[in-house]
Amino acid sequence: xxxxxxxxxxxxxxxxxxxxxxxxxxxxxxxxxxxxxxxxxxxxxxxxxxxxxxxxxxxxxxxxxxxxxxxxxxxxxxxxxxxxxxxxxxxxxxxxxxxxxxxxxxxxxxxxxxxxxxxxxxxxxxxxxxxxxxxxxxxxxxxxxxxxxxxxxxxxxxxxxxxxxxxxxxxxxxxxxxxxxxxxxxxxxxxxxxxxxxxxxxxxxxxxxxxxxxxxxxxxxxxxxxxxxxxxxxxxxxxxxxxxxxxxxxxxxxxxxxxxxxxxxxxxxxxxxxxxxxxxxxxxxxxxxxxxxxxxxxxxxxxxxxxxxxxxxxxxxxxxxxxxxxxxxxxxxxxxxxxxxxxxxxxxxxxxxxxxxxxxxxxxxxxx
Numbered sequence: 473x474x475x476x477x478x479x480x481x482x483x484x485x486x487x488x489x490x491x492x493x494x495x496x497x498x499x500x501x502x503x504x505x506x507x508x509x510x511x512x513x514x515x516x517x518x519x520x521x522x523x524x525x526x527x528x529x530x531x532x533x534x535x536x537x538x539x540x541x542x543x544x545x546x547x548x549x550x551x552x553x554x555x556x557x558x559x560x561x562x563x564x565x566x567x568x569x570x571x572x573x574x575x576x577x578x579x580x581x582x583x584x585x586x587x588x589x590x591x592x593x594x595x596x597x598x599x600x601x602x603x604x605x606x607x608x609x610x611x612x613x614x615x616x617x618x619x620x621x622x623x624x625x626x627x628x629x630x631x632x633x634x635x636x637x638x639x640x641x642x643x644x645x646x647x648x649x650x651x652x653x654x655x656x657x658x659x660x661x662x663x664x665x666x667x668x669x670x671x672x673x674x675x676x677x678x679x680x681x682x683x684x685x686x687x688x689x690x691x692x693x694x695x696x697x698x699x700x701x702x703x704x705x706x707x708x709x710x711x712x713x714x715x716x717x718x719x720x721x722x723x724x725x726x727x728x729x730x731x732x733x734x735x736x737x738x739x740x741x742x743x744x745x746x747x748x749x750x751x752x753x754x755x756x757x758x759x760x761x762x763x764x765x766x767x768x769x770x771x772x773x774x775x776x777x778x779x780x781x782x783x784x785x786x787x788x789x790x791x792x793x794x795x796x797x798x799x800x801x802x803x804x805x806x807x808x809x810x811x812x813x814x815x816x817x818x819x820x821x822x823x824x825x826x827x828x829x830x831x832x833x834x835x836x837x838x839x840x
Contacts, residue, residue, distance in 0.1 A: 582650070
């Protein structure tokens with residue numbers, strides 16, 4: 473029972489109240505009279521005039537605490553935000569060349585698959601532990617990074633780029649296009665350490681998932697459909713550390729916050745690649761692999777906050793995520809030899825990719 477109580481106290485679910493007297497001292501405290509002047513000195517910070525002030529009030533100020541700017545010591549803080557993120561797309565990988573293949577002229581590159589804005593929700597819940605620290609639960613999910621590019625139809629004008637599937641089909645193509653879809657989601661559990669000022673340190677566990685699906689479609693000079701697919705999945709698990717702070721403002725209804733987090737992660741990556749050619753003599757080849765490696769996850773953000781009343785605030789900010797050590801769909805094309813007749817079929821997972829996404833956040837924060 474004692475160990476369980478200590479664990480719950482550490483996690484913040486057994487919440488000591490700041491300034492709560494011991495049981496044996498309650499009678500003495502109840503009979504003690506505190507002058508109004510001393511009460512104001514005990515809690516001098518009052519940015520909205522919520523407490524009565526005497527002409528002799530102290531000019532001393534206590535810096536705002538992160539997640540408790542009014543010095544109210546709430547039990548909970550909740551946030552609901554919309555994330556609006558942009559991704560510039562993957563690294564350069566030739567997908568289709570101008571015919572003949574020996575020309576070396578790239579007609580369509582994966583780097584041109586730039587995604588427009590994708591949006592999704594982010595929810596955060598903070599359990600205040602009574603010692604100016606908190607336990608944080610945060611989750612977000614965005615499934616909507618999509619991009620597509622099609623080449624103009626030209627009789628026999630294109631070929632699959634050399635290196636795709638190691639031994640690319642040499643059949644000339646009349647039409648060629650590519651599409652890429654991606655998604656990201658994250659869950660984190662952090663312990664925010666007690667603080668008495670503008671900085672708050674945090675440490676905890678985080679899971680991040682990044683998925684990509686690449687589709688290459690073409691029509692051969694014989695009007696047969698050709699399709700190449702590459703799908704990747706990344707599950708990153710690890711510990712992170714970071715800090716949350718006031719960048720500007722103290723004691724007023726408007727301020728700017730900043731946050732940074734980073735950590736080394738274990739990434740379980742998997743890929744599946746396939747090739748199919750229709751027509752009188754259809755062809756099909758496919759294979760998948762998985763691997764594990766170390767990866768990196770970092771997050772930076774800045775948020776402007778307007779305290780509308782003593783419990784509700786409006787938040788508008790910028791956030792960026794950097795993921796390193798990923799398996800990305802275009803990077804698998806030259807690692808999976810599905811079509812080479814003079815050698816055995818070889819499969820591999822490339823985990824040398826990295827992703828940088830950034831954008832805006834808009835939402836509300838409530839304390840109770």
